Amino acid sequence: MTRVLATLLSHYRRHPGQLIMLLLGLWVASALWSGIQAINATARDSYDRADAMFDTQLDQLERRDGTPFSRTEYHSLRQAGLPVSPMLEGEVVTQDGTRLTLIGIDPLTLSSDNALAQVNTSTSLSDFLSPPWQTRVAPDALAALGIEREKASGATPTLKDGKTLPPLVLAPALPPDTLIMDIAAAARLLESGDEITRIVAAPGALSETPTGLTLTRATTLASPGQLTESFHLNLTALGLLAWVVGLFIVQAALGLALEQRLGMLRTLRVLGVSGRRLVIALSLELILLGLIGALAGIASGVWLARLLLPDVAATLGSLYGAGVGQELNLPWHYWVGGLAVSLSGLLLAGSGVLWRAARLNMLELGQMQAWRSGYRRQLTLMGIGGAIALSIALALYAWLRFQPPGDGLVAGFGLIAALLLASALWLPPFLALVLRTLTHLVRRRPLIHWAMADMQLQLPRLSLAMMALLIALATNLGVGSMVGGFRLTFLDWLDQRLVAPLYLNAPTEQYADIDVWLADRPEVFERLLTRRSDATLQAATTPEGSRALGTPIELYGITPGKSLTPHWPLLATQQDRASAWAAFGDGAIFVNEQLATAENLAPGNRLTLSAPGANETLTIAAIYPDYGNPSGQVLVASPQLAARFNAPPSSMGLVLNDDANVDALRAALRERFVLGSDALSDQAGIKRIATEIFERTFTITRALNVLTLAVAALALFASLLAQARSRRQQLAPLWALGVPRTQLAQLNLAQLGGAALVTGLLAVPLGIVITWGLVAIINVAAFGWRLPLYLFPWEMAVTLATAVGVALLAAALPTLRFWRASPRALLAEEANQ
Amino acid sequence: MLELHQVHKTYATPQGPLKVLENVSLRLAAGQSLGLMGESGSGKSTLLHLAAGLDLPDQGVITLEGQNVASLPEPTRAKLRREQLGLVFQQFHLVPSLTVIDNLRLQARLASRDDADWSGYLIKRLGLTGMEKRYPEQLSGGQQQRLAIGRALAPRPPLLLADEPTGNLDETTAGEVLDLLLSLVRETHCALLIVTHSLQVAAPLDRCLRLRHGRLLDATP
């Protein structure tokens, strides 16, 4: 066995380039897969952490007039039995000018039950509490502090103002750019004296709001979970598709390795090596090479992730307010899993090669005869397989239509996978059909005729690579449109929600006064008061009858002013937008898509809503998109919400005239109503940041897409290289018959470019279908809301051009080698056949 | 028709330069047939390749239909090949992607000299009637070589170059193929240069030259 294996491997000593090619294929395939997985795993880990943080979020107490608390007041609250904890927040500036958030906490009161277990036993808690104190910091922030990771522990970096931080302790789970220390140390650094930035309590720990204070419950916070999950799902889908493309490239690389050793395998068989031993030896080789390739791939996948991660981290971090560490944090099962996936993919791809090796004909007799009918049979099988895959896709789609929304995520993925498979399987029969037809049509043009006929001959070897290209292109288009659509949707949503440039967040009982006061200000164009309340959806009345429900929902009151209504998107109305808004002003309601999908509601249905002291039946005038909101929401005009449900004001958007002096208004408001510094916020700034973030998301998608395409190109390249020798043998006689080499080279390129173009053209509708599947099936199945389908023709054209370019690039080297081959070499090959 | 004048050819090999042809001169007039004999490695295939313009001599002049082959640019040489030459190889070199009839007419079409009647006649003469729609690999060795001969003669070239045309065939088939080749050559008044190591093949030819270690033994131009 060792001897057989050694003989097999000796081939590579003669042809190291082929070994490199094979390893490159395995390497790139698993690198892409594991890279995306690594990004995903790290991001998921961070989200889990973020979600956990949201779970342990804190209630917050504020004074009605917004002035800060003092230490004695905090003690009074404690001595009144309130389980509150003080918190200091501020900014420090490092020597390189980076602003870091500094947070001072009191671990003794912030924690609950078992956290306190550290007081007596843990020296680290007493180190945290006593001089020189500690600075807990995530490794991501070290760069800003100008400290190397190895020297970080215990370092005491100096800030721009000359103060030194307490000794550093690395805490990888912390969000980036945040320093956490004991409140005593923080108070020294911030020179805040007895002042407290905020007072917090564990969620629900305060049964009632102390007099004179407002309580903001942690439970009113929306978790970023769904938006995060949505983005994540897309990354997962991309990873999955990258893996499929990777399988194709592995298959192509293995095909190359076998192709070039067919003679040797035959000789070995003739010399008495049994087919079984040959297969075992080949499997051993496969595993050996697979291990090397996969390990290298996983390692460089992590490197790739590291390369992309600053962007990913920045994107997700600022988008969802959750820090994704720049440190890759990969659990051991990721490595094992990556290896398993790469190896199983390799064996899956290699099984075809082994199958061929096992059935290897010892004497090549009759092989050519068998080939043509064999390929026809293969095409038929592909056609049947494609039909089966398509029926599965259709069946899944039919089944999904009868599923309640929010279910069937796996089926959704299955649907897309089946569609992709069907398309991939149908590609070779389709190309064969096109070529046969074209061959027939161009009979009078001998060279083109030959090129077409020759393409048919190449097809069996190229079809795998073409399938990979098709999937890569379709995925590219699909994910590209999906992310693009996501971006546009998000911008719309921003427009919808952030109509006003200024956003006022004041104590509840002050809104009435502020409203009156603002009404007289000439620079204020419109005041958009929002209100919020919780309610229960008791019943829904539809044309089919009345249903009792009992779903908890959120009531949201908006002011349907001139500035808001044009921007607020509506998915479905009873008649048209204008009448929907008119009805809304008169007391009709809008429901968000999530609620409409979940309870199967349509405009014109009537809902019975109950809130404390109110029970109202209202008509649905429209359904609106509400991206990222996990819960059902009913939109009511703000005055109606106040009148019917007694909902308190929650914020006010201020639309100003163009010439308004924002700063003056802000100052006047703050002075008149004694508002805190963060009571007025600038929405334009938020919008700008959010937009920037999405541009960055785009960058990542592009980077990953380019990589996917690169993998497909490599697959194509490997296939072409695998048959370069036999191609030359086919081209040489033509050259001898008097076709100039330049012309042959051009034909060669045109053949592949054409095939890629056809594949690309097929990828466009497939890409659209995938986009549709992502936004309309998978997103709905996962979250209950649909992303609108946006198409980007320019991007499609670019993708198409890329496809052709990729094919030409892959064909360039073999063609160049043919073109530059010396006549003797061509003839020698010819003679040696 | 074809004239070689003091032609030298050396190949670089890992063992150093290898002299393949040394001072070879010969002449072939229109309609004549010439056999080129010699052992393996005597340089006879190289001579044929040079004559076809597939390779260029280091020294000397090769004239084909009055044109100095070596001085022509590659596209012109290719044109010369498709219009003035018919080539028959030991390994047939049919185009596997084309049917029998398309293979037969390929060179004629490339040379824009496709003639359906002539092709039809050739099919009949070659005994390939009824096989037009088959692919090369579905033919026997003899049939394949006959098809290759037909492909070479389809554009009615003035010169046919054949490199061991029967080398891959059994004795009986070889005889049949050779007879067919010679009779078709006579029919088309085509000059013939045939490389062979078989006396049997050389016998019916007008003339015969012998190569040994790159030199012509019977220097009868």
Add this chain to the structure above:
Amino acid sequence: MSLRRMRYLLLLLIATGMLILYGCGDEDPAPTSSSGFAGLGEDADGFEHARPNQPLTFPEDFPQEHAAHPDYRIEWWYLTANLKDAAGDPLGLQWTLFRQALMPPSERPAPTPWAADQLWMAHMAISQGEQHEVAERFGRSHSQSQLSNAQNSQAGVVASPFHAWLDDWQLKANEEAASTDFNHLTLTAYSGEGESRFGYRLELTAEGPLVLHGAEGFSQKAANGQGSMYYSQPFWRINGDVTLNGETKTVSGRGWLDREWSSQLLDARQSGWDWFSIHFDDGQKLMAFQLRGGGDGSGGDADQEQGTDYRSGTWITPQGDATPLATDEIILTPLATSAVAGRDVPTQWRLEIPSVAIDINIAAPYANRWMTTSVPYWEGEVVVNDRASGESLGEGYLEMTGY
């Protein structure tokens, strides 16, 4: 991407901060026997030390000694009570305020806002039948804080008028009493909300004098002379309200307050203690404890390593006259153990003190009095019976640590 969400990022950060703290705490192994229970056997250089040559004296040293002694490492105000509700069902409770210095006096930070040199921990427990409710609080203070106003510090103890507090858990002299009075106190502590709310508000009236343990208040804790300052008020008559399961009931009974401070309570070899406070029905009181390990190492080298048990006690007459009991006067034998919180804890004991003709069985009617606090231990009410006759002699409290 609401503003609200951005704002709450800050709160997130805090939560993370806490996670980190938990995480780091986990890395520190539990204290080993080499430094005694809960680190009480650690070396304590730089602190004041309890010594036999610094006797507590009446009345000169009081009420000052009721206040905190921040120059010593550890200190506590420890109240246990055996009560009965209106239905006559027994009910036990505990309230303890612990103080621990974060550093010796010379290393104290400047008293800037929030800076702390003292860590405070308070435990409360209410036990009735199978039910055993426990709560715990933490706080910080600086020993240079102005404690005259309680709002200057989250926790503290002042002597005159007496006030010991951590947040709203407070033991405080009655307002109408004289400022030096220690005989009329009010204890308040509540925890939880609604149905799960429990706690108490009790009036404590001393029916006897303070009792100094050991040699005029110096209580030796190991054969090598290690010890603490230790006095008690064992004569509390208690009346008040106890809230359990959200219901409030009237209770009354007897209580025992221990005051102890030290810088190195245990010998490094001592692993824990068993401590008894007993109210006999005839008015006599008994305090007895045994420190496991660290006794007079009369055995071989192995004994030196491990140490033998060290016992001590005080016999108190109904009038408050105290007789110290030496280690060889006390014989303590565990009779049976119960499985509590995954450990075997002795819940039946035989206590023999021949010098005062005591041979009694001490049993915990309920074994589940495990204190699930940051430093877990067993603390619960016990009943006392005569060993020979089985006659009921009284009740008390048992504390067991280091199991």
